[in-house]
Amino acid sequence: MVEKVTIAIAKGRLGEKGVELFTNSELEIVREKKSRKLIFTDKNKEVKYIFVKPADVVTYVEKGVADLGIVGKDIILEENKDVYEILDLDFGKCNFVIAGFKNGSYKKKNQTLRIATKYTNYTQRVFENRNQKIEIIKLNGSVELAPLLDLSDVIVDIVETGKTLKDNGLEVLEKLDYVSARLIANKASYRFKYNIIKKIERILGVSE
Amino acid sequence: MRFTTIEEEIAVTKFKKGIEREIEGYFEEKGFNLIEPPIFQKYDKYMASNYRQDSSAIVKVLGGGSNILVLRPDITINVLGDIFSKWEGDYPLKIYYNSKVYYNGPESWVAANHQMGIESLGEDVLVGDTQALEMASIILGILKEPYILEIGYSKYLDGFFNEIQLSIDDENELKELISKKNRCELKDKVGKLALNNTLLDRILDIQGDIEDVVDMAAPFCINGEMKESIEQLEKIREFLVDKGYKENIKLDLSMIADYHYYDGLIFKGYSISSPKKILSGGRYDRLTEEFEMRVPAIGFMVDMDYITRIRIGGENGGKGYNSNS
Numbered sequence: 001m002v003e004k005v006t007i008a009i010a011k012g013r014l015g016e017k018g019v020e021l022f023t024n025s026e027l028e029i030v031r032e033k034k035s036r037k038l039i040f041t042d043k044n045k046e047v048k049y050i051f052v053k054p055a056d057v058v059t060y061v062e063k064g065v066a067d068l069g070i071v072g073k074d075i076i077l078e079e080n081k082d083v084y085e086i087l088d089l090d091f092g093k094c095n096f097v098i099a100g101f102k103n104g105s106y107k108k109k110n111q112t113l114r115i116a117t118k119y120t121n122y123t124q125r126v127f128e129n130r131n132q133k134i135e136i137i138k139l140n141g142s143v144e145l146a147p148l149l150d151l152s153d154v155i156v157d158i159v160e161t162g163k164t165l166k167d168n169g170l171e172v173l174e175k176l177d178y179v180s181a182r183l184i185a186n187k188a189s190y191r192f193k194y195n196i197i198k199k200i201e202r203i204l205g206v207s208e
Numbered sequence: 209m210r211f212t213t214i215e216e217e218i219a220v221t222k223f224k225k226g227i228e229r230e231i232e233g234y235f236e237e238k239g240f241n242l243i244e245p246p247i248f249q250k251y252d253k254y255m256a257s258n259y260r261q262d263s264s265a266i267v268k269v270l271g272g273g274s275n276i277l278v279l280r281p282d283i284t285i286n287v288l289g290d291i292f293s294k295w296e297g298d299y300p301l302k303i304y305y306n307s308k309v310y311y312n313g314p315e316s317w318v319a320a321n322h323q324m325g326i327e328s329l330g331e332d333v334l335v336g337d338t339q340a341l342e343m344a345s346i347i348l349g350i351l352k353e354p355y356i357l358e359i360g361y362s363k364y365l366d367g368f369f370n371e372i373q374l375s376i377d378d379e380n381e382l383k384e385l386i387s388k389k390n391r392c393e394l395k396d397k398v399g400k401l402a403l404n405n406t407l408l409d410r411i412l413d414i415q416g417d418i419e420d421v422v423d424m425a426a427p428f429c430i431n432g433e434m435k436e437s438i439e440q441l442e443k444i445r446e447f448l449v450d451k452g453y454k455e456n457i458k459l460d461l462s463m464i465a466d467y468h469y470y471d472g473l474i475f476k477g478y479s480i481s482s483p484k485k486i487l488s489g490g491r492y493d494r495l496t497e498e499f500e501m502r503v504p505a506i507g508f509m510v511d512m513d514y515i516t517r518i519r520i521g522g523e524n525g526g527k528g529y530n531s532n533s
Contacts, residue, residue: 087391
């Protein structure tokens with residue numbers, strides 16, 4: 001029996017790069033151009049590819065709707081779900097950072113540090129044991145605006161080149177976790193579909 | 209489980225009760241006796257035995273005299289406190305339970321999970337290990353669909369860590385990466401700690417069919433604890449091969465126990481239509497020391513909510529039971 005596998009891919013730039021990794025492999029995705037469909041397969045229908053919001057990839061995999069997922073480490077850290085993280089896909093590389101105004105202090109005694117971020121769970125964990133009172137302000141984008149408009153003192157975000165920060169007069173105050181695209185797996189699927197998952201690991205490159 | 213109609217609730221509950229009776233019958237046939245675990249236990253004592261446990265998931269209750277109690281998040285520890293206050297340890301004690309555990313669920317609500325399981329105390333280690341694996345295989349078999357029993361042996365990796373003596377933070381970080389099967393970050397961390405050319409380079413590959421994996425693991429032994437682990441696994445392998453259970457068993461020596469108190473055989477059962485483990489257990493001799501008596505001890509539990517769902521799915525021609533637990 002041919003094992004079938006479902007891969008959830010984050011919509012957007014990161015996901016597109018993920019799809020490219022399957023190009024010219026036997027599992028290459030078959031897509032009509034400009035289609036707005038969200039489900040595709042390879043030509044032998046061995047793999048089903050589903051395109052979902054980045055933040056939902058981890059949920060799809062944890063709940064077993066998808067066996068595998070391609071998603072950024074930032075989302076994995078934020079969602080903190082019970083999945084295997086089996087491969088670093090070595091693209092989409094960036095860093096979680098704390099950023100703010102140049103020479104700005106983000107260690108405030110007896111004061112609450114206001115932090116704007118998309119990543120509230122992650123930020124909470126970073127500051128957990130730091131003896132620093134914090135207030136987290138959840139934003140959904142353009143986080144760099146927050147310090148400029150005095151909505152926050154600092155931001156926690158992912159930064160690739162630092163250009164957006166620089167253009168807005170901000171700089172990295174502290175480097176946090178390294179982020180890149182990852183292949184994640186549901187724990188039950190990992191056992192039942194071990195062979196095809198290993199095959200996908202080989203196609204995606206970094207299997208040792 | 210949540211239901212949309214009362215008819216559905218009655219039908220599902222009746223069906224579930226039937227499965228409970230079937231499993232109870234099997235446990236009793238194997239010489240296990242029913243006990244009812246206490247509902248509360250002391251918070252401090254519970255957390256001391258479970259450092260990997262996420263404390264935010266535990267339901268805390270303020271008891272009389274402002275004692276902090278936990279609403280039973282796990283049955284094993286809870287049952288042991290009760291048993292060791294009465295039992296002298298003079299003969300093997302085999303009990304089973306059919307109870308619920310509680311945790312802080314989504315939407316700020318206390319959620320319950322129905323579990324049935326066994327605890328075998330004072331039994332010879334090999335007899336206990338093989339009986340637990342055999343019973344786990346039989347229980348997974350009643351689901352009438354493909355299953356995999358994933359087994360590990362925590363003393364193997366713990367033996368390695370005891371030999372190399374890292375700080376507790378480094379050890380925990382390595383274990384976390386191993387448990388996530390995070391090969392790349394593990395490699396980085398191993399490099400930073402200058403632990404290349406050790407078991408840690410290969411640990412994520414020491415898994416697969418039990419017949420091969422025991423031999424794959426043997427050359428990495430660097431102390432008695434690891435060697436004993438391999439000897440015990442060889443005996444378990446012989447049993448599983450003789451009894452014909454090996455087809456559904458995968459040995460994974462990179463498995464990290466969910467509970468700190470496991471020391472030796474650990475295992476998890478997966479069934480093909482369930483996204484999560486539906487059975488888990490292991491040996492916890494070390495934990496019994498906390499009750500001032502060291503005896504061999506092993507147990508496992510099955511998740512009755514998942515089991516019911518899988519069985520109903522099977523009856524409906526594999527359509528699955530559409531409900532949230």
